[in-house]
Amino acid sequence: MLDLSRIYDVLVVGGGNAALCAAVTARQAGCSVLLLEHAPKAFRGGNSRHTRNLRAMHAAPTSVLTESYLEDEYWDDLLRVTAGNTDEALARMTIRSSAEVTPWMEACGVRFQPSLSGTLSLSRTNAFFLGGGKALVNAYYATAERLGVDVIYDTEVLELPLAGGHVEQAVATSKGFPETVRARAVVASSGGFQANIEWLRQYWGEAADNFRIRGTPYAKGRVLKNLLDQGVAPVGDPTQCHAVAIDARAPKFDGGIVTRLDCVPFSIVVDRDARRFYDEGEDVWPKRYAIWGRLVAQRPGQIAYSIIDAKAETLFMPSVFPAIRASTIGGLAEKLGLDPPTLEATVRDFNAAVRPGTFNGRALDDCRTEGLDPPKTHWARALDTPPFIGYPLRPGITFTYLGVKVDERARVLMQDGRPSANLFASGEIMAGNILGRGYLAGFGMTIGTVFGRIAGREAARHARQ
Numbered sequence: 001m002l003d004l005s006r007i008y009d010v011l012v013v014g015g016g017n018a019a020l021c022a023a024v025t026a027r028q029a030g031c032s033v034l035l036l037e038h039a040p041k042a043f044r045g046g047n048s049r050h051t052r053n054l055r056a057m058h059a060a061p062t063s064v065l066t067e068s069y070l071e072d073e074y075w076d077d078l079l080r081v082t083a084g085n086t087d088e089a090l091a092r093m094t095i096r097s098s099a100e101v102t103p104w105m106e107a108c109g110v111r112f113q114p115s116l117s118g119t120l121s122l123s124r125t126n127a128f129f130l131g132g133g134k135a136l137v138n139a140y141y142a143t144a145e146r147l148g149v150d151v152i153y154d155t156e157v158l159e160l161p162l163a164g165g166h167v168e169q170a171v172a173t174s175k176g177f178p179e180t181v182r183a184r185a186v187v188a189s190s191g192g193f194q195a196n197i198e199w200l201r202q203y204w205g206e207a208a209d210n211f212r213i214r215g216t217p218y219a220k221g222r223v224l225k226n227l228l229d230q231g232v233a234p235v236g237d238p239t240q241c242h243a244v245a246i247d248a249r250a251p252k253f254d255g256g257i258v259t260r261l262d263c264v265p266f267s268i269v270v271d272r273d274a275r276r277f278y279d280e281g282e283d284v285w286p287k288r289y290a291i292w293g294r295l296v297a298q299r300p301g302q303i304a305y306s307i308i309d310a311k312a313e314t315l316f317m318p319s320v321f322p323a324i325r326a327s328t329i330g331g332l333a334e335k336l337g338l339d340p341p342t343l344e345a346t347v348r349d350f351n352a353a354v355r356p357g358t359f360n361g362r363a364l365d366d367c368r369t370e371g372l373d374p375p376k377t378h379w380a381r382a383l384d385t386p387p388f389i390g391y392p393l394r395p396g397i398t399f400t401y402l403g404v405k406v407d408e409r410a411r412v413l414m415q416d417g418r419p420s421a422n423l424f425a426s427g428e429i430m431a432g433n434i435l436g437r438g439y440l441a442g443f444g445m446t447i448g449t450v451f452g453r454i455a456g457r458e459a460a461r462h463a464r465q
Contacts, residue, residue: 016046018427021452085436193221236432243293246396290439
């Protein structure tokens with residue numbers, strides 16, 4: 001039984017990748033560390049247990065990454081998806097620091113699989129975890145416990161009372177009982193508010209009721225709201241979130257990465273009126289897949305449908321749910337609950353607009369439409385080979401971008417610009433400093449890992465002073 005009356009050097013709030021990186025780093029610096037995880041042990045790890053990879057800068061091939069991926073290209077990729085909504089200094093620091101994280105992760109028991117080829121097209125930029133996010137989380141917990149980090153599950157932190165920017169205690173409920181924990185330094189790594197449907201409704205209205213939450217149901221934003229209410233500087237647009245198109249048959253919470261649909265670039269996407277509404281071939285999927293959750297969220301009823309034919313079926317990771325098939329477009333429309341004549345007209349107009357080109361499913365090609373609004377600028381091929389296949393789409397929310405502002409030392413900033421004396425942050429709760437909108441595959445894990453290590457180091461430094 002842990003003695004919660006003691007004063008820990010470092011308290012870490014949260015139990016995912018960023019929290020674990022902070023806890024391990026602080027413990028490696030010689031500090032006593034307590035980690036409080038809201039979820040029960042079986043569901044520990046937050047959204048991190050659903051992840052697969054981390055985006056890392058490298059100047060030459062490594063054991064798990066091919067070729068090279070240098071700072072300027074990485075920055076350009078991030079700039080494209082965020083449209084400039086990022087703190088360049090923090091972003092470039094994160095990018096440069098990503099070159100150092102994989103050896104440290106391996107020393108903590110994380111294992112990587114050989115670089116991948118095929119539909120993901122990420123072997124050059126992203127290192128994939130052997131066993132996925134759950135294996136990563138388990139490795140970190142094993143390392144933390146071996147080093148002597150104290151961990152308590154089923155414990156939700158309700159308040160981090162601030163006095164002059166200083167946190168002296170955490171007010172929590174642990175397994176249903178009230179607790180107060182004291183520490184010399186605190187790291188907030190408790191995620192966003194994506195699982196708080198009532199909070200989402202403030203920005204999205206009733207549309208939020210149709211959202212699917214891809215990750216943990218425990219990310220309610222309790223700590224985030226408490227800090228913002230106490231004068232911590234906010235960062236990020238509360239209406240922005242990492243939202244992807246997922247199979248509409250996914251569960252309300254915790255469906256994970258397997259519910260994502262990667263067929264969009266090779267399909268046409270129609271709304272419930274059976275009409276297209278956006279360019280499905282705008283860019284390669286790893287860079288642009290995250291825009292589709294928001295696009296679907298903005299359609300009537302927050303529903304859309306991806307339509308392909310037999311030529312495209314092997315080009316993407318299949319859904320965890322069975323494909324909906326029919327021998328005709330009209331027949332497929334009936335199965336999807338769409339108006340058959342309208343969908344037939346949409347497909348007919350699309351097919352007529354397709355111009356010949358050389359198809360390349362792994363890069364921007366010259367297969368496009370002409371005279372069609374909206375156009376399809378790449379991977380446009382006529383839908384003419386039965387069976388015709390459809391998947392229903394819903395917005396799948398991964399994390400929200402509203403967070404707390406931090407500096408390069410992961411110190412939480414107050415509204416007057418002063419850094420907190422002993423409060424640090426890492427992971428989704430501060431990712432909005434760097435990801436103001438959009439998403440870059442694997443970059444959320446990069447932010448969590450880099451800032452988790454910074455927060456752990458700086459919290460330990462403060463505690464030792």
